[in-house]
Every structure is written in C-alpha cells, then in structure tokens.
Amino acid sequence: MISWQEGIPLWISLKTALTATFITFFLGIAAARWMFNYRGKFKTLLDGLFILPLVLPPTVLGFCLLLIFGKNGPIGSLLYKMGTTIIFSWTATVVTATVVAFPLMYQAARAAFEQIEPNLEDAARTLGASEWAVFWKITVPLAWPGIAAGTVLSFARSLGEFGATLMLAGNIPGKTQTIPIAIYFAVEAGQHDKAIVWVLIVMVISLAMLYLLNLWKARNKKQLGVRA
Helix, strand or coil: CCCCHHHHHHHHHHHHHHHHHHHHHHHHHHHHHHHHHCCCCCHHHHHHHHHHHHHCCHHHHHHHHHHHHCCCCHHHHHHHHCCCCCCCCHHHHHHHHHHHHHHHHHHHHHHHHHCCCHHHHHHHHHCCCCHHHHHHHHHHHHHHHHHHHHHHHHHHHHHHCCHHHHHHCCCCCCCCCCHHHHHHHHHHCCCHHHHHHHHHHHHHHHHHHHHHHHHHHHHHHHHHHHHC
8 A cells, every 4th residue: 555655646746737737728729829820831840849749759858858957958057047947846847747748738729729610700800809809708618629628638648747757857755756757666666566556546537537528528519419
C-alpha cells in the first residue's frame, strides 16, 4: 500500500495537470482561432510547429526545453539574472505538461472552428455584435463539443507526461515527482506493488474523465434530438 506521505505524487500530478489544462485551454483556443483566420504563406509551417510537441520524442522535447529554460537559454538566462529559475521546480512540471498537451487542445479547437457555419457568425456581425462578442457568444458555444474533448485529452496527456518532465523538473520527492515518475522509479527499485497501485490510479482517473466526456456528449446529442 501507499502511505499518505508516499501519496504526494498524486497531489502533484493533479495540481500540475489542472494548471496545465487551464493554461492550454486558453492558449489552444487562441492559437486555433488565429490559425483559422490566418491566410499567410507560413500557415503550413506554423501549423507544423504547433503540432510538433505531439510527435517529438519526450527526450528530444525535454532537451529543447532545457536549452530554452537552462541557465544559458534565452528565457533561463533572463530568469537567472532575476535570481530565479524554472529548472528542477514544480513550475517546470507545469511547463512540460503544458507544452505536450497544447497540440491536442489546438487540434481539437481548430477542427471544431472549421465545422462552424460562417453564416451564423456573419449574421451576428450584421446585427452589430463585436468580434469579441461573436467569438465568445457564437463561435465558442458552437465549437464547445470539440473544445471539451480537447480539454479532457489535454488533461489526460498532462497527467501522463513523463520523459520531458524528468529532464526539466527532475525527480524530487514532494516537489516534482509526479505519478509517472513515481512509477518509473518504483519499478527501478523493484517495488512493483507500489508501481501497480500508481498505474491503477492513473487508469481510473483517465477512464473517469473519458467516461464523463462520453456521457456529456450522449446527453448533449439526446437534447439536440429532442429539440429537433
């Protein structure tokens, strides 16, 4: 079994995943909407850059983040001059979780925006609605099923992040040790019973999130069918 003190990775993982999902929610929607309206010649390149963390090996992604946030990196050197750093801190777990979850939120939101009938937004504009009002009162509600799916997938991805987190945040018990990292080092130490418990916990949380999403989708479709 796992004691209360040994259960800290669960709290760290949930706190990290929730924070990363919150950040990714707004960043993903903003990037998806901007790319949806963007008509420049670099659209394909930018789209590839946004999705890149999804296909990069975790060690490669972690190394890239080290180059950025390390003491000699563009952001890390600035933070170092300010007397702080992200490396080997809880903030590093949030950064890595946000980076790996962003492509899922971005893709889901963009696909949802592309399915919206443009005439509905144009009708709101002709009635005097501002672009801000059109986006939050027309676009987002219509795209909400896709956005909700992206949010759940982003949370699940943040919860399961391992490789890049280990490189950027390290394995510091009570500070940066998330559940995936705890599983890895439990196996390394031959503590398979503890590893199995952590695996089951992650599976239960992930399945619960997916179940609630599917349940919400089913109820939403049922309500739309009744209204129709």
